[in-house]
Amino acid sequence: MQAYEFINNLIPPLKLTDRVGKALAWMEEIRTDVLPVVHEGHFMGLVTDEMIYEINDPDLTIQDIDLISKGGFVQMDRHIYEVLRVSSEHHSNMVAVLDKEQIYQGVVTVEDAITAFTDSISIQSQGGVLILSMFMTDYSLYDIARIVESENAKILSSFISSDPLDDSKIKVTLKLDQTELRHIKATMERFGYKVIDHYQEEIGLSSEQDRLGNLLRFLDI
Incomplete structure (x- = not known):
């Protein structure tokens, strides 16, 4: 029940140099409203479609946006309970997973965490x-x-x-x-x-x- 076991490999990370138009295209393709942002292997935070729509400029890059949930991450060996706690604390439906060197490994969605949690406690x-x-x-x-x-x-x-x-x-x-x-x-x-x-x-x-x-x-x- 460790966090790395539930990483969703279908959710790609954005780079700071990516344009917000690309972010919206990816969100539409994988049907999500939030994506992680990574710079040189380090988790920088999350960007949402609402933030991009408010800017209303598809040519701007991700680094022009004030990202959210910069502390919304857990170590890869932490229990899935910790993912739910961090998600609640940061009001986010996605939590980043880092290794011991603080290198980004992927994200766990709240939906996946809830499924794991309910299976584990006989719900x-x-x-x-x-x-x-x-x-x-x-x-x-x-x-x-x-x-x-x-x-x-x-x-x-x-x-x-x-x-x-x-x-x-x-x-x-x-x-x-x-x-x-x-x-x-x-x-x-x-x-x-x-x-x-x-x-x-x-x-x-x-x-x-x-x-x-x-x-x-x-x-x-």
């Missing part, structure tokens, strides 16, 4: 989701798993995020292999855990849009 498996709220000091996946397993269920995957309603707490999202959650929810609450949300996964979802929807619900975004 597509049938089951239900519980979302707990607690202090970080109270978090123990071992204890939570023991309670879940006492109800003949298994945790397929888990995810921790900050609680937007209380900065001192975290949210723990659990994907379980059971769709009936009433008894599990009641048992968790009996042991003092606060269950702030739960839902049942639907069966038969397979499209990319469904995969994205499942991921966003799992992350509770």
Whole structure:
């Protein structure tokens, strides 16, 4: 699940000396609205079609544009999670991948990263989701798993995020292999855990849009 495994080789990098008209032609050909820019092997940032349209001069070169997401890159051995984090931080649907010498290797698209992420955390498996709220000091996946397993269920995957309603707490999202959650929810609450949300996964979802929807619900975004 390292970043270099998901490099999209169909997306070519632009040079600073390329004209913006060429950039638009490439974007249209590969059906994207953003392309990476590389100079002498080094990642310089991203250029979007919106930026080019605002300039409205096809003869200008890429170096005449103030590129975005100059820090939107990861090392090639970083986990795919890091790609999603950097993408979110820079509000970009494309993240550059660099080697140990900081040489550009390619880009990973958010779509490819989401596909890898959903495959890795059992998003597509049938089951239900519980979302707990607690202090970080109270978090123990071992204890939570023991309670879940006492109800003949298994945790397929888990995810921790900050609680937007209380900065001192975290949210723990659990994907379980059971769709009936009433008894599990009641048992968790009996042991003092606060269950702030739960839902049942639907069966038969397979499209990319469904995969994205499942991921966003799992992350509770």
